[in-house]
Amino acid sequence: MALSMASFIGMSVGSREMAQNMSIRQVLFFRALVGLFVIAPFLPRLWPELRQMRSVGLHLTRNIVHFTAQYFWTIGVVMLPLASVFALEFTAPIWVAFFAWALLGEKLTKARLLANIGGFIGVLVIVRPGFEVVDPAAGLVLLAAVGYGLSLVLVKRLTRQNAPAVIVVWMILIQLPLGLAAALTDWRPVHAADTPWMLLAGAGALSAHFCMAQALRRLDASIVMPVDFMRVPLAAIAGYLIYGETVSFWVFLGAAIILTSNFQAMRAERRR
Template sequence: MALSMSSFIAMSVGSRELAAALSIRQVLFFRALVGLFVIALFIRRLWPEIRHLRQFRMHVLRNAVHFTAQYFWTIGVVVLPLASVFALEFTMPIWVAFFAWALLGERLTRARLLATLGGFIGVLVIVRPGIGIVDPAAGLVLLAAMGYGLSLVLVKRLTRENSPGAIVAWMILIQLPLGLIAALTDWRPVHVSDIPWMVVAGAGALSAHYCMAQALRRLDASIVMPVDFLRVPLAALVGYLVYAELIDIWVFLGGAIILLSNLQALRAERRS
């Protein structure tokens, strides 16, 4: 979990630094390109499964959703304080529950409905509509969280016939051309000084998801979620030290409401 949190923050910093010189669409392309080099090391092991094209249409749908969510999330990382981005992203479990009910037929419990209400209140605390001007980027981060939630539910469907390695490989193979097409519409000159940040962003993305998956194999979600919430204060600390971002108490308060709402739902479902 420590490696996962560090990787998520490293990916955020790398993406923000790249976006200072390149377009956000280029950032997504180069993140995927770095992932391609990593996946290439394991392609011989994964190829026998990939060539069967199992659930290919669902792979395309899942990655189109995930790519769009990444685009919105990266805009948030560039525009908003890092702590705000991660706090708003913690609404994702609510969307996972909703899409699991809508697409997989999973039961939407009373505890999860209360978590949804708590998450909505937490978002209002963070963005505080009516007090100053609400940054539109906050809405994009919420859309990204929704997209990530739908993407996770589609991944659950994909695991019925695909291994995790094949799902990640298809993610790179589909999102790389999507990123290239998008990047060509807003291409800017690339310099050698950008390469280290490409590696940080790309490797951080793969490392974050891999370490999170490993943690979930060893720990209950009810344990992982409170630990993962440490990303918010850690992101606030990095934002303060690296970008001189002010630490906003409302972000922590709203994030805590979202976290506790989801944690209470998990505990209630575990007891039942």
């Protein structure tokens, strides 16, 4: 989960830099294209499982949902401060807990509910709705959060029959043509100077989802996601160091609430 959080932040920085010269649809396409080159050496090893076409319909559904959510999320990355994007995105655990209960039959224990509630309160403290986040792009990020919540639960379901690496390969194979079809409707010239950002965004996306799938394979989805709340204060620090975005007292207060909620939930889960 720590590697996943770092990778997501790297992907967001790379995507924001790419969007300075490209359309957002191109950003999604090139992220997937870089991912294809990264996974290519591993395809022979994964081919025996890939050719079995396990849960291919579920892979398709998951990736259409995820691709749409990514599009909305990337708009937010370009238009909002990084901390605000990640904070709004973290309404997703509420949907994760709901979809995990509805689709996977996971238990909604008191500890998990309190962790999600505490984490969401921490996000509200950071964002302070009505005071800081007023951009219309915030609504798109909230829609992306619903999509991510459903997508993560579908990943959890896929791990029952698919290795995490295979889930990531299917993500690239499905989202690459989706990204190309979308990018061709709004294609702009590509500059060599954007190559490092393509590599960062593409490798970050691949690493983030691989690490997330590994975590989801080992833990219930409603345990994994409260830990991921830590991405919010980390994104605030990255935004400050790279873009000079202000890190206010509210970010640190929200982070303290998130940490406390997660710590208490982990203790309760270990006892259980």
